[in-house]
Amino acid sequence: MHKLVVISFLVLSLISMSWIINPVPNNQISDESSVASILVSLGDKPVPHQPNLNMKGVSAKKGEQLVKYGMTRKPNGAKTRKQSRHFVCTSCHNIEREDPDLANPNPEDRLVFVKEKGLPFLQASPLYGIANRLKFYNDDYFKKYGDLVDKARNDIRASIQLCATECAQGRKLKGWEIESILAYFWDLELKVKDLHLSEAEKSQINHALENNTNQEKAITNIKSKYLDHSPAHQSLPPEDRMKGYDVKPGNVEIGKSIYELSCKHCHYKERYSFFLLDDTKDTFKHLTHHISKYSRYSIYQVARWGTTPLNGKRAYMPFYTQEKMSNQQMEDLRAYLESMSD
Numbered sequence: 001m002h003k004l005v006v007i008s009f010l011v012l013s014l015i016s017m018s019w020i021i022n023p024v025p026n027n028q029i030s031d032e033s034s035v036a037s038i039l040v041s042l043g044d045k046p047v048p049h050q051p052n053l054n055m056k057g058v059s060a061k062k063g064e065q066l067v068k069y070g071m072t073r074k075p076n077g078a079k080t081r082k083q084s085r086h087f088v089c090t091s092c093h094n095i096e097r098e099d100p101d102l103a104n105p106n107p108e109d110r111l112v113f114v115k116e117k118g119l120p121f122l123q124a125s126p127l128y129g130i131a132n133r134l135k136f137y138n139d140d141y142f143k144k145y146g147d148l149v150d151k152a153r154n155d156i157r158a159s160i161q162l163c164a165t166e167c168a169q170g171r172k173l174k175g176w177e178i179e180s181i182l183a184y185f186w187d188l189e190l191k192v193k194d195l196h197l198s199e200a201e202k203s204q205i206n207h208a209l210e211n212n213t214n215q216e217k218a219i220t221n222i223k224s225k226y227l228d229h230s231p232a233h234q235s236l237p238p239e240d241r242m243k244g245y246d247v248k249p250g251n252v253e254i255g256k257s258i259y260e261l262s263c264k265h266c267h268y269k270e271r272y273s274f275f276l277l278d279d280t281k282d283t284f285k286h287l288t289h290h291i292s293k294y295s296r297y298s299i300y301q302v303a304r305w306g307t308t309p310l311n312g313k314r315a316y317m318p319f320y321t322q323e324k325m326s327n328q329q330m331e332d333l334r335a336y337l338e339s340m341s342d
């Protein structure tokens with residue numbers, strides 16, 4: 001009996017896996033080839049989070065609707081309850097790629113890149129490529145939230161659940177909803193074109209696939225082209241808020257992009273927050289007046305500490321880690337706000 005259960009489990013997981021990770025056709029990679037599939041074809045261990053597509057009601061389409069709209073249809077066809085009254089996943093996460101070089105993500109290059117693509121500049125890591133990552137809520141999220149993050153750190157399902165209840169301040173997701181979101185994450189997996197491989201690197205990989213030689217070299221090379229986790233270090237407000245951070249003088253143009261692509265993403269027309277940020281002089285004066293103060297309206301306070309959620313009763317603002325907004329960018333934002341207030 002036991003054996004039977006184990007065998008059918010193995011067969012089922014093999015079936016569900018084969019839907020996500022397929023061998024590379026003809027051993028020739030193309031721009032659209034799946035990075036995860038190439039790694040497995042080269043003999044690497046598959047990433048541990050294949051969705052269970054055999055569970056009733058699971059589909060990538062439903063996962064996409066949950067991520068974008070916070071709701072979808074249940075397996076019985078009825079509408080689900082909204083996941084959160086305050087947010088959808090895309091309030092804080094981009095679903096598009098947002099870093100020009102995936103091996104060296106940094107907020108300066110990201111701002112230029114997202115601006116060009118018309119994307120927002122946000123506190124949370126992109127969901128594009130998350131299927132290829134292995135560790136979640138890294139560094140200071142782990143230090144700060146310890147127990148809460150413990151389970152989520154190596155487990156993408158627990159990460160999704162944690163974010164649904166803690167980040168989005170909403171209801172718990174059902175098993176089939178988590179599997180659907182995970183299936184959707186695989187629609188957003190990294191492709192060869194994201195790695196910017198040279199022709200020589202591509203032929204080395206094709207050669208390794210065809211002849212089963214030098215696979216290790218190919219695997220190491222591929223893995224050097226992206227990070228398997230999103231680094232997350234908190235930066236504290238400057239010691240002297242009047243002086244600000246000890247960096248180059250703020251750049252007004254860059255500050256404007258941050259205001260437009262980040263602050264206004266949530267605050268303009270009170271989209272996700274009752275605190276309205278627009279382009280009136282009053283708004284700029286109010287923000288500028290509080291910059292150097294120990295006040296909840298100080299950009300240093302709110303960007304570096306965020307605001308506290310009150311158990312799902314209201315929306316809150318997540319803080320920006322150093323990797324999501326640099327100290328220099330904080331000064332750029334300050335310079336813009338000040339320039340607009342006089």
Ligand code: HEC
Nearest residue numbers: 087088089092124125136137159160163164167168230318
């Ligand atoms: C209010 C903002 C907010 C909302 C809404 C939100 N998240 Fe997050 N999420 C974050 C932040 C901040 C982190 C911290 C780690 C990071 O992204 O770098 C995070 C982390 C994650 C992680 C781990 C990412 C990593 O690389 O460490 C996953 C997975 C995730 N969220 C999924 C979701 C899903 C699915 C939803 C919708 C149900 C959602 N989140 C809604 C802000 C949010």
Ligand code: HEC
Nearest residue numbers: 091092262263266272273274275296297299302315316317
């Ligand atoms: C992901 C969405 C999001 C982004 C991006 C965002 N905020 Fe917020 N912010 C919020 C939410 C939600 C609150 C909580 C206030 C509320 O209850 O509506 C808030 C609160 C604040 C507050 C405090 C208001 C109060 O009443 O206590 C300030 C000031 C603020 N934000 C400024 C900014 C600035 C400046 C930026 C850009 C650097 C920014 N926010 C980016 C969502 C966001």
